[in-house]
Amino acid sequence: MSDDERARRVGLNEAIFRQVNEQIRDLNRDFGTEEGTMAVICECGNSDCTERLEVLVQEYERIRGDARHYVIAKGHEIPSVETVVEQGEGYDVVQKDEGEPAELSRELNPRS
């Protein structure tokens, strides 16, 4: 697999989990638990990863304010396409590197 292909595959996988998490977030909102935490699925590039992370709903909202940011389990970052920019309680936040990974991330952003 070429690097480009690999980057694209990782990006697609992360975007899919992000969409799932957006739906979880919407459900939380419907149930009026805006102040609480939500269980999100690790948004890392590994398609076999199903790790659950507890994130404050407000925190998730803030993190997702940037289309390049993803919530992942600690140590799940893929250094060739992303950089850890924040360390939370039990999770890390990664930012997609500029270029192909960031572009793909914006392209697949459910909010754009």
Ligand SMILES: [Zn+2]
């Ligand atoms: Zn993961």
